[in-house]
Amino acid sequence: MISRLSSLLAALAFAVTLGASPLAQAQDSAASAPAAVEAPASDAAAPAAAAAPAAHKEDNPYGLMAMINHGDMVSKTVLALLAIMSMGSWYILITKLYDTQKLSSEAKDVRVSFFKKASLAEGIKGLKEGSAFRFIAQSGIEASEHHEGALTENIDHASWVSMNVDRAVGEVNTKVQSGLSFLATVGSTSPFIGLFGTVWGILQALTAIGVAGQASIDKVAGPVGEALIMTAIGLGVAVPAVLGYNWLVNRNKGVMGEVRAFAADLHGVLMGNRNVAKR
Template sequence: MISRISALIAAVACAATLAVSPLVAHAQDQQASAASAAPAEQTAAPVAEAAAPAAAAATEKKDNPYSLGNIIAHGNTVDQAVLVILAIMSMGSWYILFIRLWDTAKLNKEAKEVRASFFKKASLQEGLKSLSETGAFRYIAQTGVDASEHHEGALTENIDHNTWVTMNIDRAVGEVNSRLQGGLGFLATVGSTSPFIGLFGTVWGILQALTQIGVAGQASIDKVAGPVGAALIMTAIGLAVAVPAVLGYNWLVNRNKAVMSQVRAFAADLHGVLMGNRKVAGR
């Protein structure tokens, strides 16, 4: 009986030992893992802290020290003054270009309508009513009619009627031509002077680079890159302003010649009609 109880106790002790040993081993494994992970985490923490500023610096947007925006924001007074002058020239050139293109297109349209309707009317008054009140052809026609109907005055009577009407029509044509020519002088001035204004900005930028070299005592790239970059930008802007002005000037001159030839043809035909009416009235 005692041997059986001893055997039972031994069996229970053996089973308890077998049950506890895996738990102890698992606990030891967890402690070992925690001990090995702690140095790794301690090592990774400085790496992460060191990488954070680098990532922030990479994502942070940096200003280009050689860009046009940097010149506008941080450039010296001379550079900014040159930019303002070139900007005014460019805006003025484009404004004149669009306005004069609109005027010539409008005048060309009026010329087509005049050829189609004016000289087919029964009388000059009906012809005048068919023209636009604010148009150049209406102004020329009204001037010619008024000169033909009103030829009085102590001095103007010394001028024969034909010459008087011709003079007034020519004056009206000249006024129309002067209006079309308005602004072309500005385009010519911009086209001839803006490259030199940009060149002045270039020379000034190179002077600033040489000054910084002299102050620093060495020709490092960070000392001269900014002023030299600004100098090249000034040259490019000067050319960008000059080229459209020159092309626009030549284009407008050719368009004005074509349109004014139609205006002068209308004026000559109107003069003939007015002189023919006078002869008919004289009979």
Template sequence: MISRITGFLAAIAMAATLAVPPAHAQDQAASAASTAAVEAAPVIDAAPAEPAPAASKPADNPYSLANIVAHGNVVDQVVLVILGIMSMGSWYILVVRLWDTSKLASEAKDVRANFFKKASLADGIKGLKEESAFRYIASTAVEASEHHEGALTENIDHSSWVTMNVDRAVADVNSKISGGLGFLATVGSTAPFVGLFGTVWGILNALTAIGVAGQASIDKVAGPVGAALIMTAIGLVVAVPAVLGYNWLVNRNKNVMSQVRAFAGDLHGVLMGNRAIAKR
């Protein structure tokens, strides 16, 4: 196109040269030639260059957990909420019971070292912390030993009466440090199935959408099914710590409660020994 325009302008310049007086023919020819050269030069766009487009942000993964939380259906979100509650409850129980058993083990060590070296049971009890489980057991045992009266309780011998009260106090301590273990067992046994339910529901919705769209290519199937399988993975992530924590706490409780029962037995022996001495 540029060559055609150049040829057309050159023809006009030649006609003008023939029409002007001979005195100006050379000047006009040079002018025409320069004009033709200018016209023949490629046209340079003077418009400012457009700025380079900014680097685009990576596209959000439509099959990620965040997308399920933001755009999932009601069933998916309910399943995630249930699994979240299970997980938070499990970790809360693990931390609290770990603190309780550690505290009780520390108290047991201190009791073994100092309690029975006191001049009297009263002094031993005063040396224990107010919230100590061992102080609760000792106070219960001493109170039962000192208050064995009444028409009904007199039918129970003194040793059996003290034993019954001490056993009840020990059972209270055991019940406190065992609280929440049932929840851990429930989470460990049901969380995988809750996650599996979310997976089945997600796959059902994905296959239904694929059937409606009439497209069964791998990119249409893999994404939704993969997103649904996230539910199963979350269920396992919730269940495994609950099962491991349950077994761990059960073993810790056995070890700690064996020390508590040993203290209760020793305390019972001291009370019976004191009573025998008092009768003399």
């Protein structure tokens, strides 16, 4: 009897063991399935997390482009005015540099060849059309050849020629100095224009704080950033204008010294009874 009961219990235990094995395998497969699903999800989330800072960096709400796109009429007007002043300053710097370099090169050629010609007429023919030295030489020769008239007969010949040569030199000097007043104006006013943009930006920040009722960073950062950008742009416009003005003034002094030396030599030749009108 005991042996039968033992055999029955053994058979039941074996049956229970066979039934539990498929259930454990099913639970193990179910537990491993979410892990397999979570792995691709984490892999997909990684690029999105990496792209978020890049997108935030490109869409800076407090930069120059944000100010241009979302700024009011006053800030855009100030920015446009500073841009015009900057472009005008660089245009004058480049053109005046070219003009002074050209005039200096012509002065070297004049020193080498002009006064070695047989006559002033031949010397003038060797100068370029539109040259400042040609203009001065022609003015001196015309004054020397045409000293007549009731109003000029009381002026001696030397004084008349000297007056006309000096007048021609003055016209050349005026042309050389043109544009420098604009550089001086830009250098002296652009910082204050940028400062006006700064004050306006701070006013907008205070207005945003008053409307919101709280001094949160998102209400203050935008207008204050706009104000700082205006200050930087104003200084960026002023510094090249001031440096360029001082540089061009020094260059013009050297070039005009050579022009005045040529005018003095020309006056001496005209007063030396040289053959002026010989062709």
